Amino acid sequence: MPEKSTKNLLLTPGPVPLHPEVQKVLAEPMMHHRTPAFDKIFANVLSGLKFIFQTQESVFIHTSTGTGGLESLLVNCLSPGDEVIAVISGKFGERWAKMAEIFGYKVHPIKVEWGKAVTTAQVKEQLDAHPNSRAVLCQASETSTATAHPIQELGNLISNYPNTLLLVDGITAAGAYPLPMDEWKIDGLVAGSQKAFMLPTGLAFVSFSTKAWPFVEKSKSPRFYFDVRLEKKSNSSGEAHFSSNVPTIRGLDLVIQLIQKEGLDKHFARIHRRAEMTRIFGKKLGLELFSESPSDSVTALKMPSHIDGQKVRQTLEDKFNITIMGGQDQAKGKIIRIGHMGYITDQDMLQLFESLAQTLIQMDPSFLNNQKKENFLLELKKWQEQNL
């Protein structure tokens, strides 16, 4: 039986475990952001972000959470009164649509059942119904349901509409699995530091396509801190427009170097393998996937109807010092969500599955009989030998 570790194992879809070297960088003495030493780091991260976004466009840094980046995409691309189409398939889609309403845009929602991905046919139908729509808002990975949306297909579709932009919340996608901004014709993309970028919370990264820039120039939404035109001007002379979050940007510099050293493909493959392992061993435990289009950055497993997911979450934390997430709103108690981004070792994944099996057996002794439990642990071991 696994023993309770003294170290908390953070397996949530953000924040995520930090690389040990990043932790060291974060602890370094403060430096001023208007110095040649910082300018060098700043230049590195601006070009490194382009590498991760897979874009030729500039990527901008806001000192805000991911939600600030979502606000930035809206206020920079849209004007009050503009019509927008919003994919709402979970908590984060709901939030972005609500934000759009607050800024005075007219929102045409596409409501998607939780756990399902939107289809291009649904988006096309809304575009045909509302041909004046200036943007389509969509999560790449809807974290609340662990669902990946077909962004590449949406990019192809929306590229046929010269007056409509595809704005993508890539907060649990950009840097976790392939989401090449230019190739997939994404017009506005946002990422966040505490998710796929494996840093503390507090930075948002945004980028705009060539198609989006005329919208940025013309937007009449009130914007000041998030006005990327200011940031663009300062960045072109190597500076940030406002004060920089120096420690996190130094951490970002290191994260980008680590990813570049490993290669984007290998980095993605490692996250994919954790997701695959979770899907395979979740199934072996008798747990179905909640999502019909599972994301690689987070997995949602359905709980059997007589087991409360919130209790599973709590027990893993209290007994095994492992933090995962439960479901939100309508999925509360019905699912558990396990994050795959961040500095997670293979040993951590094994610890999770041993502890999860133990927790489920504790809640329902008939869940896995002794024979099945032995088999499960043997299979885990075998998988470890073959894959890790």
Ligand SMILES: *Cc1c(COP(=O)(O)O)cnc(C)c1O
């Ligand atoms: C976490 C998350 C957000 C919100 O990010 P904050 O940093 O909490 O503001 C938005 N969208 C998605 C898909 C997320 O996973």
